[in-house]
Amino acid sequence: MAKNGFTTTIVHSDRRASVEHGAIHKPMHPSSEYAFADSRELAAVFQGKAGFTYARQGTPTTAALESKISQMEGAAGTVSFATGMAALAATFFTLLKAGDHLISSQHIFGNTNSLLGTLADLGVSVTMVDATDERNVAAAWRPETRMVFTESLANPGTQIADLAGIGQWCKEKNLVYVVDNTLVSPLLCKTKEVGATLIVNSLSKHIGGHGNALGGAVTDTGLYDWSHYPNIAEPYRKGSPTSWGLTQIKKKGLRDMGGTLSSEAAHRLAVGAETLSLRMHKICANALALAQALAQHPKVAKVHYPGMPDHPQHERARQLFGGLFGGLMGIELADDIDVFDFLNRLKVLALATHLGDNRTLVLPMAHTIYYEMGPERRALMGISDNFLRVSIGIEDAQDLIGDFNQALA
Ligand SMILES: *Cc1c(COP(=O)(O)O)cnc(C)c1O
Numbered sequence: 001m002a003k004n005g006f007t008t009t010i011v012h013s014d015r016r017a018s019v020e021h022g023a024i025h026k027p028m029h030p031s032s033e034y035a036f037a038d039s040r041e042l043a044a045v046f047q048g049k050a051g052f053t054y055a056r057q058g059t060p061t062t063a064a065l066e067s068k069i070s071q072m073e074g075a076a077g078t079v080s081f082a083t084g085m086a087a088l089a090a091t092f093f094t095l096l097k098a099g100d101h102l103i104s105s106q107h108i109f110g111n112t113n114s115l116l117g118t119l120a121d122l123g124v125s126v127t128m129v130d131a132t133d134e135r136n137v138a139a140a141w142r143p144e145t146r147m148v149f150t151e152s153l154a155n156p157g158t159q160i161a162d163l164a165g166i167g168q169w170c171k172e173k174n175l176v177y178v179v180d181n182t183l184v185s186p187l188l189c190k191t192k193e194v195g196a197t198l199i200v201n202s203l204s205k206h207i208g209g210h211g212n213a214l215g216g217a218v219t220d221t222g223l224y225d226w227s228h229y230p231n232i233a234e235p236y237r238k239g240s241p242t243s244w245g246l247t248q249i250k251k252k253g254l255r256d257m258g259g260t261l262s263s264e265a266a267h268r269l270a271v272g273a274e275t276l277s278l279r280m281h282k283i284c285a286n287a288l289a290l291a292q293a294l295a296q297h298p299k300v301a302k303v304h305y306p307g308m309p310d311h312p313q314h315e316r317a318r319q320l321f322g323g324l325f326g327g328l329m330g331i332e333l334a335d336d337i338d339v340f341d342f343l344n345r346l347k348v349l350a351l352a353t354h355l356g357d358n359r360t361l362v363l364p365m366a367h368t369i370y371y372e373m374g375p376e377r378r379a380l381m382g383i384s385d386n387f388l389r390v391s392i393g394i395e396d397a398q399d400l401i402g403d404f405n406q407a408l409a
Contacts, residue, residue, distance in 0.1 A: 006277050007274075010068055010072065010273055010274055010276070011274050013064070017064065025271070026060065026061055026064035026065075026267075028061050029059045029263050030263055031055065034052040048239075055263075056260050057254050058079075058080070058261075061263035065270045066079065069203075069217045072186035072207075072276075073186045073192060073199050073219045074190065074192050074221075075221045075222060076220050077219070077243065077246050078217050078219040079217065080203070080215060080266065081218070081253070081261055082259045082260055083202070083259070084202025084204060084215075084216035085216065086253075087201075087216030087218045088200055089115060089253075090254070090257055090259065091178060091198060094257075095146070095248070095249070096231065097123075097124070097231055100124050100125075100146045100147075101125045101142050101146065102116070102125070102146065102148075102149060103126075103129060103137055103140045103145060104128050105129065105130075105131035105150035106128040106131070107130070107131070108150075108180070109182075110370070131162065132159050132162055132312070134162040137162075138169050141173065145173075145175060146175065146229070146231070147176045147178060148166060148170055148175055148176070148177050149178045149179075150163070150166065150178075150179055151182070152179055152189045153306070154183075155183055155328055155355065157304060157381070157382060158305060158306055158330055160317055160320070163191070163194040163196075167194040167196060168195060176197045176198065176224060177197045178197065179194070179199055180201075182201055182202040182205050182206070182355075184206075185201070185207060186207075186276075187206075187276055188321040188324050189320055192221040192223065194320070198219065198221070198245070198249075199218070201219070203217055203273075204354075204356075205357075206279070206327070207356075208273070209273075209276065209356060209358060210268070210357070210358055211354060212268055213265040213269050213272070214265060215261050215269045220242070220246040222242045224242065225242060226241050226243075227241040235251075236248045279358065281324070283327035283393065283394060287305060287307065287327050288305070290329070291303050291307060291308055291329060297408060299333060300331060300334065301332040301334050301335070302331075302332040304329065306326060307325030307326075327393075328392075329389075329391075329392060330388070331388045331390055332387050337386060337408070339385060340364075340367075343362065343407075345407035346362065346403055346407050347406070347407075348360065348402075348403040349390070350362070353369065354391065358393050359395070360391065360393040360395060361390070361393070362391075363388065363389045364388055366383050366384065366385045
């Protein structure tokens with residue numbers, strides 16, 4: 001059969017895996033444990049054969065969602081987690097050891113930044129670099145470097161890392177290359193094509209899309225030969241070496257750490273995933289229309305959006321994201337506007353801290369997520385008191401533009 005497109009593949013994914021009774025959705029399996037009619041089969045599944053034993057290591061419902069994520073990323077395999085943070089924690093903690101070195105982009109999600117601090121406390125050295133230029137990543141290399149981490153689009157500054165350049169360099173150096181693809185989603189960024197080893201997605205954001213379930217996933221592109229990686233434990237050095245890394249993440253990440261996705265959440269996320277392409281096209285069109293309108297507005301000092309020609313990585317975004325530019329925007333209001341009064345005048349946008357939702361959400365960064373770090377560090381990061389993070393939703397574009405206009409008037 002000819003390879004189907006993105007949405008056709010996802011909406012028919014469960015059915016093609018022959019669900020019981022012809023159900024078009026994989027059912028929600030709430031069982032904690034799975035019983036076996038044959039003791040030899042029970043032993044085989046415990047010893048590595050595909051199957052289910054105890055729901056901390058996954059259920060048929062989470063497996064059906066994992067298959068959809070793998071198909072979206074064109075990748076070899078996926079393990080799901082309770083949240084995006086659980087997926088990231090499992091990746092770092094199961095693959096890195098004290099004495100190892102990690103190179104990370106400095107433009108990363110705040111909670112991931114905090115997680116890397118915890119990792120450093122446990123003896124992994126972490127170097128943060130400006131990953132919009134591959135040379136900064138290469139300059140940080142040490143003999144103990146094991147892994148490079150970046151996001152495909154950074155929140156809230158919308159910087160875009162040199163994904164392809166870093167991928168090429170990691171390949172030469174035989175390093176594990178981890179890309180958090182959450183903010184553009186697998187629809188926009190074909191992360192396997194830039195040479196990523198592992199792709200992390202917070203399913204809570206665009207993939208679920210409806211703000212009604214949390215989840216995360218780690219996907220192995222199948223490009224990396226894990227026999228080069230020193231930290232794979234002996235029991236997982238079995239079968240094709242391209243699968244060893246994900247086996248270790250699943251075994252240690254789910255079995256030992258237990259941040260498991262529930263079947264109920266997996267079902268909701270899978271239903272959301274069916275419309276990812278439709279929602280993303282609307283979100284990206286809305287975002288571009290709003291960015292263009294606000295860039296002209298006398299009360300707006302600056303718009304940070306990769307779709308605008310003055311964005312520093314505009315050309316890179318065009319090449320990497322298939323002509324779409326995502327739903328994340330940074331907006332700096334003019335100095336003479338009181339940011340709190342402005343926010344209180346909004347009637348359509350929701351004041352809420354989430355991303356990739358059907359609803360457009362807005363947050364004053366200096367007064368919320370970046371409050372703890374203090375004014376000096378905020379200034380270094382380019383976060384002024386009037387900096388708003390906006391996550392664009394699927395509403396009608398004129399309502400979003402109109403809401404800004406009336407609140408700025
Ligand atoms: C939200 C987010 C996460 C964490 O996901 P949760 O599901 O909220 O734990 C990780 N990375 C990025 C880029 C995010 O935006």
